[in-house]
Amino acid sequence: MPEDSSSDPALPRLRIDRVAKRFGPTIALDGVSLEVAAGEVHALIGENGAGKSTLMKVLSGAHRPDAGSLTLDGQPFEPSDPLHARKCGVAMIYQELNLAPDLSVEENILLGREPATLGWISHGERRRLAKRALEEIGQSQMPLDTPIRALTIAQQQLVEIARALVGEPRVLIMDEPTSSLTQVDTENLFGVIERMSQRGVSVIYISHFLEECQRVASRYTILRDGQSVGTGVMAEASLEQVIELMVGREIDEIYPRTSRSLGEPVLELSDVAGLVKPSCVNLTLHAGEIVGLFGLVGAGRTETLRAVFGLDRLAKGSVTVFSREATHSTPAKRLANGVGFLSENRKEEGLLLNRSVADNLTLTRLGAVTRLGFVSDSAQAATSGKWMARLDVKALSAAQSVGELSGGNQQKIAFGRLLHHDARILLLDEPTRGIDVGSKAQIYRLMNELAGQGKALVFVSSYLPELLGVCDRIGVMCRGELSEVRPVADWSEQQIILTAVGQAEPKEVAA
């Protein structure tokens, strides 16, 4: 481990000084400064889109900053690529695990740095190094020959940490390491982080779970809209202070709410079940209302929307759309009936990334921009221009390919498609995931407007505050079942979370 305490203790281990980075018109980082001492655990806090991942990519050498400087133990640090950064002692553990699933634990730990002579791997040496790395994080019981595939997510993450340690890092960056861990595994991970910190490794801990940051970090820096807006000692900061800095605006501004009038039921699900998930969903959606669906990852919310939209098969139950029974359907038929769906994976599923903004906006209803049987470029551009202005999309033109836009603008395009289609029932799956605060606020405003116009919205989200702020009624899914859908006022945050983890009996609460 880096016991080279020869470096001046007064020098910070890592110093980030006014780093800026922009992608085309999008400013990702706008003067971020940050200092981490040796052995310090530093929490980097910020909403999605605040610039955390860009900053990490700059640190790991995936992006080069446009301005500003990085200093590692007093030396200028200019990583040219992730491998170089790793060699300099800056290792990163990504949100998505980067392990070879079919190779063993041992092989993975030493992957890319196998001890070898003349190309022949020295197996004994490899085993010794792998064991040592696991011992260092207190995981000597981990079986070395098991393929990664057979491990739990938490175990895989520990393997990844062990792999990072083999390179004797000076700074270890962890990006949302607990997002898929259980409580016990999280505690275990904190133990490992503490050990590393004692060994002098600096840890940058990225998370938006504030309680976790308080628990594990000694200092914090808050990012908002690409700027570092606050830094300090974790123990001295109050949660309210931190949230205010993170969000940067008053809550009322974010969640507008105008009066809505409830209309006829437009979508009725009774005992809906999919092939695997969901197992039982009952829901009546009225015109002019927003119904929120909360639940943990894997509770079956996405599957419910997909099944209703006709993307996946329904095993049982019935679906009634605009008072007409239409249980089994296809996306084409649902769209024809005015039902629109916004996918949670805008990159993998939601958008044609290499096609233009105009194509993406008008695809479900090309008829509207067709003249004499031919798709008219000018009509398409005019229509798209209208929606781009309405949604405040920042793009060079309607002909720019969607893949070049920022996440927030991409999401607005995906949303805009539902508007162009004039969908009257909108099934929105995580419509605000991974986008900046400003875009989020615009999407909330838009949803409010749509509900005001008498459209019906189903809003799936994992972020409780936005559900409470936007929705009229909320239902909670747990293990494929939907709880009773109740007005927002009848829920407390705690009740919702308890229901989501299956600790509350929804029927009992209702009685």
Next chain:
Amino acid sequence: MNFPRLGSREFLKAVRPFAGLFVVLLLFALDGELRSLFFKGSNFKMILTQTVIVAIGAMGMTMVIVSGGIDLSAGSVVALCSVVTARLIEQGHGLAAVLTFTVLAGGLAGLANGGIITTVRMMPFIVTLGMMGIARGISKWLANNQTVNPESCCGADLCRCPGFSMESVKQFMAYESPLTFFPLPDGVWLALGLAVVMAVVLRSTVFGRYVFAIGSNEDTARLCGIRVNVNKVAIYALAGAFFGLAGVMQFSRLTQGDPSVAIGLELQIIAAVVIGGASLSGGAGSIPGSVIGAFMMACLANGSGIKDWPNYMQEIIIGVVIILAVGMDKVEPFIQRLFKRQSSSN
């Protein structure tokens, strides 16, 4: 502010095949021997005639590749259809019937491709690789493993004996007055007309937009209510029909049905499409680009012929051009960045 209607990157992509052709012609113009022999109306007529088969095939292949697929059976289907043409002429069918049935035969092969790809959910590469063997086999069977030479019985207008349509089919690729550019053979006009129609179909019809959408992201296309399977079957069937028509041209060129002709033609066709700016991962490509790609390859072959370079030189040159054409995709961002850096530092 005044934005260009096309993004700069899209614009670059659209003009790239034309620029490539321009560079090739420019290089030819630098050479004295080529200058006098290559740039002649009669020579261009020959090149255009030689382009017809690959160009017609490339129109079908462009659709398939833009939709994210591939059709390796193209060469075999062309051979099969040249034999079908020969047999139909032998049996005394008129020109219209010969054309219709041959194109249908090609379409049928494509229909089988598309049907298997969508219903059994197999990779297009594998299915069409299989069809490549099947179509080749059927064409040999149908031709009794030898070339089919329908006799043109008399050639007189009033003649109604078997083989009377031979002369009109031959007309597609035959050319009178070899010393002048005009008149061009019918096949060239047919290919040009089809290119215009297909360019419009692919760019400006709902079907064409769906082809791009499916190739760009099949999941998104499905989510947007596009019936992906129906469209895919239509794409492969239509492409097969184009290969069928290319088969008629192949017959017209050789004036015989040859079951062992057009081996490796699919790769030439794919090369033309790729040089024309299509991406093998789908979602990008254009008919004009593909036709220019086919024309450029014919120019290179013709120029090498005039220079009396051996065949292997031609093959090396065309190989380099393919890599260059696609490599530009990776090189251009660097060039753009260079320009940007310069302009921002100034």
